[in-house]
Amino acid sequence: MGFHARHGSARVGFETRLDWSLDREIGIFPTRPRVRVGHETSMDDEQIACFNRAQSQRFDELHRRFLEPLPADVIERMERIVAAPEIRPGETVLDVGTGTGALVPLIRRYRPGRVIACDLSANMLEQVARLHPDVERHRVDIRDLELPRTSVDVVFMNGMFGNIADKQGALANVGRMLRSGGRVVISHPEGRRFVAGIARADPFPITPLPSPEQAEALLRAAGLAVRDYIDEEKLLICLAIKA
Numbered sequence: 001m002g003f004h005a006r007h008g009s010a011r012v013g014f015e016t017r018l019d020w021s022l023d024r025e026i027g028i029f030p031t032r033p034r035v036r037v038g039h040e041t042s043m044d045d046e047q048i049a050c051f052n053r054a055q056s057q058r059f060d061e062l063h064r065r066f067l068e069p070l071p072a073d074v075i076e077r078m079e080r081i082v083a084a085p086e087i088r089p090g091e092t093v094l095d096v097g098t099g100t101g102a103l104v105p106l107i108r109r110y111r112p113g114r115v116i117a118c119d120l121s122a123n124m125l126e127q128v129a130r131l132h133p134d135v136e137r138h139r140v141d142i143r144d145l146e147l148p149r150t151s152v153d154v155v156f157m158n159g160m161f162g163n164i165a166d167k168q169g170a171l172a173n174v175g176r177m178l179r180s181g182g183r184v185v186i187s188h189p190e191g192r193r194f195v196a197g198i199a200r201a202d203p204f205p206i207t208p209l210p211s212p213e214q215a216e217a218l219l220r221a222a223g224l225a226v227r228d229y230i231d232e233e234k235l236l237i238c239l240a241i242k243a
Contacts, residue, residue: 048165052120052141055163059099059121066100067127077189077235081158082106084228084239085183091153094118094177096142096170097160100127104135107156116152118145143169145177152177155184162195162206171222178242184224186215186238192231209236 043051070078082103087093087110095103098117107115116136117128125137138145142157143166155174157164164170174184188195188209196208210218212229215238219226224240 043165048141048143051165056120056122059119060123063100063121063123063127066102066124070102073234074189078103078158079106080235081156081185081187081189081237082110084185084187084237085154085156087112087154089113092116092151093154094147094152094156096155096157096174097163098128099124099159101132101135103156103158104128104132112154116147118142141165141170143173145173147177149176150179150182153179153182155182156187157185158187159189161186161188161209162199167218168221171218171224175222175224175242178224180242182242184219184240184242186210186236186240188236189234191234192236193233195236210238215240 087107089111090113091110092114093107093112094116095101095107096118098104098119099121101117104115104117114136115132115134116138117125117132118138118140119125119128120139120141122139125139128135128137140146142164155178157170157174161167171184178184186209192209192211195206199206199208212226212231215229216226219238219240224242226238226240228237228239230237
């Protein structure tokens with residue numbers, strides 16, 4: 001691999017914890033027939049549409065829970081996530097799966113010229129409009145977001161990559177929208193083991209976060225090169241760059 005994967009001293013196995021993150025991510029979807037989405041398989045368009053409608057509906061119902069204050073340690077890890085792509089003043093930043101806009105105040109510290117939020121949930125985006133009225137908002141699957149070619153400098157995919165049905169299609173579109181030298185960050189402030197536990201326990205088809213090898217293959221197919229992969233017990237940051 002052409003990058004350095006940095007692994008923290010994570011515990012062996014997944015420890016189920018009823019804390020802030022687990023309460024929001026495990027068991028929040030009603031039981032339904034499972035359609036598993038692996039790193040090498042995909043849903044058809046009808047399944048993707050059904051999947052996205054179900055996510056939109058459920059997160060519409062839960063959006064107020066995402067307005068609660070975040071624990072200090074989660075905020076600290078999110079600060080590391082936002083620092084990873086080294087946003088420069090005036091750049092255009094896209095926050096995919098923005099939710100209620102938790103990353104937006106951290107992104108603003110770097111004085112971007114334009115901040116764009118993308119989410120499937122109308123209620124989540126309503127909160128973004130209320131809290132951050134200057135942020136441009138799009139209610140759409142990232143695979144189908146129609147921003148102009150080479151119009152974005154930085155893309156965050158934080159805490160949501162396992163929820164994407166068509167990961168290859170999503171990353172291909174991200175690669176299309178990124179300028180040369182643009183950066184994409186796939187991240188989660190609770191780490192890979194946490195998401196793997198959700199994938200095993202939740203009836204909704206959430207997938208584990210990619211390993212270094214999987215990330216390199218997925219991103220390379222989209223014209224992106226992995227530059228850093230930080231894998232700690234409670235943090236994943238995968239940084240890739242468009243040539």
